[in-house]
Amino acid sequence: MDSKVFWTLAAFAFALLFISLLYLLLAPFGISIAWATVIGIATFPVYERILKRFGGRDGAASAVMTLLVVLVFILPTVGLIVLLAGEAADTYRVLEAAAASGKIPGIDAIRAHPSVAPWLARGDSFLQTFDIDIGKDLMPAAKQAASSLVGFASGLLKNVFVSLFHLVLMLVILFFIYRDGRRLQEEFWSVVPLPAPDKAALKENLSRVLTAGVVGILGTCLIQGLLGGIGFWIGGLPSPVLFGSLMAVAALVPIVGTALFWLPGSVYLLLAGKTAKGIFLLAWGVLVVGSADNIVRPLLIGGKAELPVSLIALGAIGGFAAFGLIGVVAGPVILSLSLLLFEMYKERARRAKDPGVLSEGPGGEGGEPG
Secondary structure, three states, X not given: OOHHHHHHHHHHHHHHHHHHHHHHHHHHHHHHHHHHHHHHHHXXXXXXXXXXXXXXXXXHHHHHHHHHHHHHHHHHHHHHHHHHHHHHHHHHHHHHHHHHHOOOOOHHHHHXXXXXXXXXXXXXXXXXXXXXXXXXXXXXXXXXXXXXXXXXXXXXXXXXHHHHHHHHHHHHHHHHHHHHHHHHHHHXXXXXXXXXXXXXXXXXXXXXXXHHHHHHHHHHHHHHXXXXXXXXXXXXXXXXXXXXXXXXXXXXXXXXXOHHHHHHHHHHHHHOOOHHHHHHHHHHHHHHHHHHHHHHHHHHHOOOOOOOHHHHHHHHHHHHHHHOOOHHHHHHHHHHHHHHHHHHHHHHHHHHHOOOOOOEOOOOOEOOOO
């Protein structure tokens, strides 16, 4: 074997070895690093304004910005998790009792409603032809969902020291991202083996997707979940925090979205004889919760994303299924960057096939002849 080939292969083998060791070293802290990076990039413009107020003293500005993140994001999130754990536990106990008795809570009052009873009878006979029993088939699924929420929220509270460690680690990383963010960014892009126009295109695309993912998608979902929980609370329905959290997740689903929860809730109130509250929740869901997506998202993004909503939604849903909550941001980033890299490759292939054609590269600058 040629000595140059041997040493090249050896260098690649050692590089892969050290990359794998670095992954094993950082993997336990991956979520903390990821959230610190996402929050740092999304809030970096705010940090730069604070930095100007402090006359360029990056240490003091980074400390103040990290404290703001704690007050604005961390403390409300911890309070929400505490409330969610309590309501999820209560819901689980109700569903467990319902599964033991074989009756869905409140179903007897609805069945007795004169305008509903005939339709329920027809529905039961139709479902029986397919050997489907709502009480037996859907109750275990609802119980399992509530149990998962209890496990998630209670796990964070029980493992308080582990959660606190990850939180402190995230804040420490966030501090250094603020303080050294510009230098780290320049060093990162300096080693990316791409032409300058392509680097500029990747930077712009990454900034747009993070803005759309963190500020647009995640912010809109949280606001819709908050508004939905307020509607459940005013309507007198149980567990408004739990259902508000579920509506925040359901807001990722196109077309249907939060209506998966507030529509059945309003129908339940109407059938239970609480007509005023049912009409209120229905109007609240349509006019406030449902339209918040069209009002809040443009305000949060400011028209800077320039990305198809279907692309962002697909990436957010797939990322949430694959990586959890961080996937709401990571999914659109991965999908969008993959499409952009494919466009770059396609442009290179086209110019290589027809070298006499000048074209614009992904970065928006004139390309060179291939």
